[in-house]
Amino acid sequence: MSIRVENLTKTYKSQNAIDQINFEIKSGEIVGFLGPNGAGKTTTMKILTCYIPPTSGAAWVNGLNVENDSIEVRKQIGYLPEHNPLYMDMYVKEYLMFAASVYQLSNKSQRVKEMIELTGLQVEQNKKIGQLSKGYRQRVGLAQAIIHNPKVLILDEPTSGLDPNQIVEIRNLIVNIGKEKTVLLSTHIMQEVEAMCNRVMIINKGKIVADGKTEELKHSFSPDNTVQVTFNQSLNSDQLKSLNIISEASQLNEQTYIVKSKKNEELIKSEIFNFAVQNQLILTEMKLIESSLEDVFKNLTK
Amino acid sequence: MFSILSKEIRSFLSSLIAIIVIIVFLVANGLFIWIFNETNILDAGYANIDPFFELAPIIFIFLISAITMRSFSEEKKTGTFETLSTKPITDLSIILGKYFAGLLIVLFSILPTFVYYYTVHKLSVPVGNIDTGAIWGSYIGLIMLSAGYVSIGLFSSVITDNQIVSFIVSMFLCFFFYSSFDYLSSIEIFKKTDFFIEWFGINFHYRNISRGVVDTRDVVYFLSLIVLFIWLTKIIFNSRKW
Helix, strand or coil, X not given: CCEEEEEEEEEECCXXXXXXXXXEECCCXXXXXXXCCCCCHHHHHHHHCCCCCCCEEEEEECCEECCCCHHXXXXXXXXXXXXXXXXXXXXXXXXXXXXXXXXXXXXXXXXXXXXXXXXXXXXHCCCEHHHCCHHHHHHHHHHHHHCCCCCEEEEECCCCCCCHHHHHHHHHHHHHHHHHCEEEEEECXXXXXXXXXXXXXXXXXXXXXXXXXXXXXXXHHCCCEEEEEEECXXXXXXXXXXXXXXXXXXXXXXXXXXEEECCCHHHHHHHHXXXXXXXXXXXXEEEEECCCHHHHHHHHCC | CHHHXXXXXXXXXXXXXXXXXXXXXXXXXXXHXXXXXXXXXXXXXXXXXXXXXXXXXXXXXXXXXXXXXHHHHHHHHHCHHHHHHCCCCCHHHHHHHHHHHHHHHHHHHHHHHHHHHHHHHHHCCCCCCCCHHHHHHHHHHHHHHHHHHHHHHHHHHHCCCCHHHHHHHHHHHHHHHHHHHHHHHCCHHHHHHHHHHHHCCHHHHHHHHHCCCCCHHHHHHHHHHHHHHHHHHHHHHHHHHC
C-alpha cells in the first residue's frame, strides 16, 4: 500500500473539514481526487504531506506514519501545493538546485538537468521564475516535486488556471511521470480525471462518497442505457412508453425524446426503429448518450 | 540548514537588501564618526572609537529589522512556507538557516568598520596608543547584540505575514530590550530594584563587555536572549499544527 488513511478527521474550530475518511491507494495507481470547493481535498493532501496534523485518525505513506516519521515521509513524497507557490525572484536553475540540496541529493546538477529536460524547461531555464508564464511556472513546480524521484506524488490542482494547450501538456507530463509512481491529484475538471486517472475518489462535505475505477463508477450510477431519438414530428411520450422494454421516456424538445432502458443498445435501437415504422414516423436521429463522470459528480455532491 | 542558509544569502544579495543595508550602515556611521561636528572622533581628542559603538546599536535596530522582516513574512504571504515546510528538513534547521543568514549579513556590515580601528590606531600619538582590549571587547559586544537583534527580528517575522508589521514589531522589541530597562530603572518607584531591572536590558551587558571584560554572565545573558527568541520563533512556526 502506497497510501493508507484510517478514520482521518480534521476539525477547524468545530467544523469538520474531513470526517472519518478511509482509503487505500496501491502503488502505481493514478488517483483523481474530486470534490466541490471546500470538500476537504486540500486538507487531506496537507495531512498526507505532513503540513498539518490530523485531529484524529492516522495516515501512512509507504508504511510510514505521517506524524511519527514525518521527515521520512516527506522524503518519499513529491508535493505540488495549490496555487503552486514559488520564489519569484529566483532563477529556474537556482530554485531547482535549492530543491535538490534540500533533498540532499548527491548529483544535484545532473538531476537538475534531467528535470529541466523532462519538464520541457530548456528554453526558459535561464530566466527568473517571476518572468515565466503560468504554464512554465507549473512545470517548475512539478520539477521541484519530482527532483528527488519520489515514490508518491501529491498534486493539488496541477492544471488550474492554465490555458487548454498548457493543460494538455501538463497532463501528458503527469501521465508520463506517473507511469512508475503513485499519484494522487485533485482537480475540478472531470475530463481530466477521465483522461488521466485509473481511479476516482469523490469527496463531499468531508466524506468520501464514491471510490472506484472511472468506468465502474460511471456505470454504477447510471445502469440504464440512455438513447436520444428525434422524429420528424412530435408525439406523446406515453406512446414511447408503450414499448415494454423502455422504462422511462421523456420529451427533450418538440421532436426529440430521451428514453431509458435496461436492455442493451442494439435491442433498444431496433425496437425504436420498429416503433417508428409501425407509426409511420421518420427517424431523423438516434444516438446512445454516454453517462459522464460529470453526472456522477453532480448527483453525489448535490 | 546550509541549503536554507545559502538560499537566504542569495536572496539577500539578489534583492539588494544586503547591499543596501551594508551601504546605509557604513554611510551613517562614517558621517557620524568622521564628519559631523558633535560626534566625530577627530575633534574629541581621544584615541578610541566609542562613538561608533554607541551609535551602531541604534542603527542596527532599524537595519536588522529591515533584514529579518521578510524572512518568514514573505514565505507566508506567497505560500512558499508550505513548500518549504513539507520538505524533509526539520523546523529548527529552517529557522537556524534563516538566523545565520541574517547574522552573516550583519557581520559583513561590521567587517569594514575595522578600518576605523586601523585609522585611529595610526592617528594616535604615539602610534598604536589605543586601548585594543576595550575595542575588541566592544566588537564582541556588538556582535552579540546584533545576534540578539537578529533573533528578535526573526521572531517578529514569524508572527505575521505582513512585512511592515514585522518591521515595526521588530524595531519596537529591539528598542525595548536595548534601552527601555535603563529608563525603567531610573523611575523613582523602582529605586530599590534598579540594578536588577537594568540587568534585563541589552545595554547593561553591552556596556559591560565594551569595557573589554568578557564576563561569562554577560555572554550567558546574550545566549539566553537568542535561545529564547529562537525558541519562541519555533513555537509560532509550529502554530499551524495547533
